[in-house]
Amino acid sequence: MLIKSYAKVNLNLKVSKKKKNLHKINSIFTIVPDLYDEIEIVESNETQDLITCNFKELEKKNFIYTVLNYLRDKKIITSYYNIKIFKNIPIGSGLGGGSSNAIAVAKYFTNNIKILKKISKTIGTDCYFFIWNFSTARVKSYGNKVKKIPDKIQIKFEDLIFTKVKCDTKKVYEKFDEIKGWKNKCEKNMLEIPALELYPTLIKYKELGQLSGSGSTFIKKTSLLK
Incomplete structure (x- = not known):
C-alpha cells in the first residue's frame, strides 16, 4: 500500500520573539492536494530499519x-x-515534506493522539498540523494548537514557484533573531526578510509571490488573490 504524504504551504506566518529557546507562531496552513510524496512500508526480517529514497x-x-x-x-x-x-516535495522548500513523511509513517501504525503529539514535539512545529486530516487550519503557539478553518484559498502545484534553493529552517530562525524580525509585524510572512537576507538568490522571486514558511518556495501572488 502506498501512503500519500502531502505538502503544505503557509498562507501567512507571524513569529514571536524567542522565549526559553522557542518561538511561538500564528499561521494558516493549507494542504497542497496535488503535491505529495509516496511512501511504501514493508515489514523486514532484519534487525534494523532501511530507508530507500530517490534523494x-x-x-x-x-x-x-x-x-x-x-x-x-x-x-x-x-x-x-x-x-x-x-x-515529489523538494527538500528545503518550506513545504513540510520531512514532517509530513514522519507523521504519515507514524499514523500508519497508530492513531493514538498522545503518541503522535509526543513525536511532533520531538521532530518539529509542522508535525502537529499533519496529525489531523484538516485541509486548512490555523496553527498557533509552538505549532501544537491546531484549529480547522474553512478553505478560503486552495493552493495547487501550479500556484507554486520552486526556486531550487535549499533553505535551512534553523538558520532562518537564527537570522530572524539577529535582525529582531519580530518587530516586522506588518509582514504577511515574518520569516521572509531573514530568509531573503540569508539566500539573496530568492530576492528576484519576491515580486512574483509570497514565501511559504522559512522558504524556499513562493506562492504566486495571483493565487493568493483568488
Whole structure:
C-alpha cells in the first residue's frame, strides 16, 4: 500500500520573539492536494530499519528513523521495516515534506493522539498540523494548537514557484533573531526578510509571490488573490 504524504504551504506566518529557546507562531496552513510524496512500508526480517529514497541524502538521516525507534520504545511496533520514499516535495522548500513523511509513517501504525503529539514535539512545529486530516487550519503557539478553518484559498502545484534553493529552517530562525524580525509585524510572512537576507538568490522571486514558511518556495501572488 502506498501512503500519500502531502505538502503544505503557509498562507501567512507571524513569529514571536524567542522565549526559553522557542518561538511561538500564528499561521494558516493549507494542504497542497496535488503535491505529495509516496511512501511504501514493508515489514523486514532484519534487525534494523532501511530507508530507500530517490534523494539519497535522506536514506541515512531521516525523521522516520526517529518515529520507528520511538514506536518500538513504546511497544507499539516490535518489527523492523523497509521503507521506500518517492519524493515529489523538494527538500528545503518550506513545504513540510520531512514532517509530513514522519507523521504519515507514524499514523500508519497508530492513531493514538498522545503518541503522535509526543513525536511532533520531538521532530518539529509542522508535525502537529499533519496529525489531523484538516485541509486548512490555523496553527498557533509552538505549532501544537491546531484549529480547522474553512478553505478560503486552495493552493495547487501550479500556484507554486520552486526556486531550487535549499533553505535551512534553523538558520532562518537564527537570522530572524539577529535582525529582531519580530518587530516586522506588518509582514504577511515574518520569516521572509531573514530568509531573503540569508539566500539573496530568492530576492528576484519576491515580486512574483509570497514565501511559504522559512522558504524556499513562493506562492504566486495571483493565487493568493483568488
